[in-house]
Amino acid sequence: MEELIQQVLGGIATGAIYACIALAVVMIYQAIDHFNFAQGEMAMFSAFLTWQMIDWGANYWVAFFVCIVISFIGGVAIERIVFAPLHNAPVFTHIVVFIALFQIFNAGAGFIWEFTIKEFPSPFPEKLPFDTVLIGPHELGMTLITLIMLGLIFSFFRFTSIGLAMRASAASPESARLVGISVGWMVALGWGLAAAIGAVGGMMIAPVVFLEPNMMLGILLYGFAGAVVGGLSSPGGAVVGGFLMGVIEPLAGMAIGSELKLTVALVVIVIILIFKPSGLFGRVVVQRV
Amino acid sequence: MAFLEVVNLEAFYGPIQALHGISFSLEQGGITTILGANGAGKTTTLRSICGMVKTAGQITFDGTSISGKKTENIVRHRVAHVPEGRGTFVRVTTEENLRLGAYTLKKSREIADSMERVYSYFPRLKERRNQQAGTLSGGEQQMLAVGRALMLRPRLMLLDEPSFGLAPLIVQELFEILGTINTEEKVSMLLVEQNATLALKLADHAYLLETGRVVISGTSEEISADETIRQSYLGY
Numbered sequence: 001m002e003e004l005i006q007q008v009l010g011g012i013a014t015g016a017i018y019a020c021i022a023l024a025v026v027m028i029y030q031a032i033d034h035f036n037f038a039q040g041e042m043a044m045f046s047a048f049l050t051w052q053m054i055d056w057g058a059n060y061w062v063a064f065f066v067c068i069v070i071s072f073i074g075g076v077a078i079e080r081i082v083f084a085p086l087h088n089a090p091v092f093t094h095i096v097v098f099i100a101l102f103q104i105f106n107a108g109a110g111f112i113w114e115f116t117i118k119e120f121p122s123p124f125p126e127k128l129p130f131d132t133v134l135i136g137p138h139e140l141g142m143t144l145i146t147l148i149m150l151g152l153i154f155s156f157f158r159f160t161s162i163g164l165a166m167r168a169s170a171a172s173p174e175s176a177r178l179v180g181i182s183v184g185w186m187v188a189l190g191w192g193l194a195a196a197i198g199a200v201g202g203m204m205i206a207p208v209v210f211l212e213p214n215m216m217l218g219i220l221l222y223g224f225a226g227a228v229v230g231g232l233s234s235p236g237g238a239v240v241g242g243f244l245m246g247v248i249e250p251l252a253g254m255a256i257g258s259e260l261k262l263t264v265a266l267v268v269i270v271i272i273l274i275f276k277p278s279g280l281f282g283r284v285v286v287q288r289v
Numbered sequence: 290m291a292f293l294e295v296v297n298l299e300a301f302y303g304p305i306q307a308l309h310g311i312s313f314s315l316e317q318g319g320i321t322t323i324l325g326a327n328g329a330g331k332t333t334t335l336r337s338i339c340g341m342v343k344t345a346g347q348i349t350f351d352g353t354s355i356s357g358k359k360t361e362n363i364v365r366h367r368v369a370h371v372p373e374g375r376g377t378f379v380r381v382t383t384e385e386n387l388r389l390g391a392y393t394l395k396k397s398r399e400i401a402d403s404m405e406r407v408y409s410y411f412p413r414l415k416e417r418r419n420q421q422a423g424t425l426s427g428g429e430q431q432m433l434a435v436g437r438a439l440m441l442r443p444r445l446m447l448l449d450e451p452s453f454g455l456a457p458l459i460v461q462e463l464f465e466i467l468g469t470i471n472t473e474e475k476v477s478m479l480l481v482e483q484n485a486t487l488a489l490k491l492a493d494h495a496y497l498l499e500t501g502r503v504v505i506s507g508t509s510e511e512i513s514a515d516e517t518i519r520q521s522y523l524g525y
Binding site for chain 2: 168175176179181
């Protein structure tokens with residue numbers, strides 16, 4: 001029983017990271033209708049930036065927030081420079097560009113920081129103030145940090161006029177322009193936020209999986225699965241889907257052995273796409289005409 | 290120079306030319322209507338003014354050239370477009386739709402005032418303020434579209450078939466409100482309508498489009514009295 005609870009709590013902690021990636025993927029999907037395959041690599045690159053700053057002697061939290069800002073600006077820049085000129089291009093063009101971005105970040109990180117595994121510091125204390133064997137301090141810390149960030153993101157979309165404008169632009173770009181919203185900049189802002197959310201996920205998971213250019217591969221796959229499970233039209237659903245995948249992963253590992261764990265993510269994607277293509281929380285828009 | 294001056298406007302959808310050099314003008318505070326059959330280019334004319342299609346020619350609004358500008362920047366001249374199909378933001382609430390209409394206003398005081406005014410014209414929208422806008426009836430969504438345009442405190446309103454798909458009583462109510470907005474708030478209007486009788490009653494000037502060209506223009510009285518118009522468009 002204790003092992004089961006441990007596994008579930010550990011699953012929730014990694015699920016928080018999947019939720020970040022799933023949310024980042026869904027935000028970009030809503031804005032441009034394409035899956036960003038490079039989301040994981042962008043997060044990995046952000047984690048390397050933080051590692052570098054810490055290596056140069058920066059305080060962890062200073063590096064953490066500077067990294068979020070740099071990632072945000074980087075996300076905006078990628079959209080403005082690479083994707084804005086492509087926005088009417090066919091699907092295939094987008095796929096090629098995503099693969100290129102993936103390679104650029106992956107090889108770039110390998111070139112700058114080498115492919116050797118690096119230890120990434122955890123900002124949390126080594127011992128929890130209370131005694132428990134159920135969850136480790138880093139797991140608890142990263143769950144809390146992610147939840148705080150998700151709360152901030154949802155408040156931003158719910159309560160600010162820019163958040164509302166971003167939702168409006170994603171759903172009805174033409175009407176959005178007609179009320180004076182610069183839809184292009186809203187899309188860029190979405191990229192910036194997605195990159196920043198991914199960066200938090202990358203920095204939080206790096207101490208667990210260790211830092212190296214390929215560290216996000218499995219996580220990206222689970223993030224995608226979470227996004228599909230929750231529904232690509234529902235950011236909230238994607239977050240729930242991410243947490244679900246986090247819990248399913250260790251349970252599947254316990255049930256069928258860890259060799260097939262990654263396969264589970266793919267099986268879940270396929271099953272959901274067959275039986276409920278809009279995902280568990282995908283919104284079917286009610287509209288009268 | 291007139292408030293809105295359109296000279297030799299051409300519009301293109303890819304290789305297809307939809308407008309072949311039309312010219313018209315609108316006086317400040319006036320209501321001009323553009324009549325014509327399906328495919329005559331009425332909607333395209335409105336979309337051209339808002340920079341939503343590729344155009345050639347000159348469009349001047351209140352002395353400033355707006356041709357070739359981006360849609361979102363034209364809106365900043367306080368030109369509000371009530372689009373064909375109403376353009377409702379279906380996933381957000383009625384009130385959020387109205388807030389989006391005031392996106393370019395910065396002062397929260399102005400936004401609150403605008404909201405009050407819209408609710409006084411359309412009390413129904415106030416009742417439905419927290420309802421997802423996609424679930425409103427057709428008439429309510431049309432009121433919402435007009436309301437969203439009013440939120441901008443427009444100087445010019447472009448109305449694309451506001452009567453489309455609505456019950457006659459609701460159409461009558463809507464047009465009365467449009468008349469009030471025009472007289473009390475001095476909002477100039479460019480109205481595109483299939484329902485010529487209705488449009489000519491509200492407007493002071495009219496242009497008749499046929500396959501992308503202006504064929505007849507004049508005051509509403511002149512146009513109403515015109516033999517061909519009466520037979521082809523007014524049907525008596």
